[in-house]
Amino acid sequence: MAFLTLNNITFAYPNGFTAVENVNMSFEKGEAVAIVGQNGAGKTTTVKLINGLLKPTEGDVVIDGWNTKDYTTAQISRKVGYVFQNPDDQIFNSTVYKEIEFGPKQQGLSPEVVKDLVLKAAELVGVTKFLEENPYDLPYSLRKMVTIAAVIAMNTDVIILDEPTAGQDYPTMIRLGEIIKHLIQQGKTVITITHDMEFVVNNFEHVIVMANKRKIADGNKRDIFWDLETLEKSMLKQPHISGLSNSLKFGNQVLTIEEMVEELKDAKKSGHVQKDNYGVVV
Structure with a gap:
């Protein structure tokens, strides 16, 4: 059985708008998966159902045997970490160190373990020399890396990256690829939403395509990117x-x-x- 499954998921907002409809997905432990599709395809709603920010109207999300309907968002955050597309929606501490340590501290870990997690995450994403800086004194691209470090430090089984390459230069995108590879080697499941097809090709084997609130394709990257009919349906290139x-x-x-x-x-x-x-x- 897959480590993470979405079984016949539908989500409708209170106003009646359906954002995701009859979606089935599965993710193995220790794999990297890219979810691609145009804006409005249902990608962000789908991952918010995975990390518990939203609960399905119909169907079930099961993570390592946990049905998200039975747990709070705070409880699910111990299994699933979510990096927002805009770092300014996530950052709220006065220093980079405090931002990265916030999650592990909330988990009740010892100060020694928290410090170790912070320093390792900061080194991995390349922000060690900025630990005493205010995050908002850093450029956008570095703020984004700070939020990635903050989620990595929580040591969750699943890490979701929402448009990680947006606003990043080429060297940083190379580092992002190295970060994903490192996380996979550690047995993490990495799910990424992105419009950057080159980034997908370079860093993911498993690709899921969404369009019109549904999953329309799920497979190996070569099969996906040479299925011209699917690309046309999803308005991807x-x-x-x-x-x-x-x-x-x-x-x-x-x-x-x-x-x-x-x-x-x-x-x-x-x-x-x-x-x-x-x-x-x-």
């Missing part, structure tokens, strides 16, 4: 390198630059690559 490969009509399902280079080499050997007077492939 292939990663740039895949789109280029598709336009050049290469036979294999390219996802990375390295794969593209191999396709070009093969095409050149077979005489299928043509170049203009400037050496550009046409």
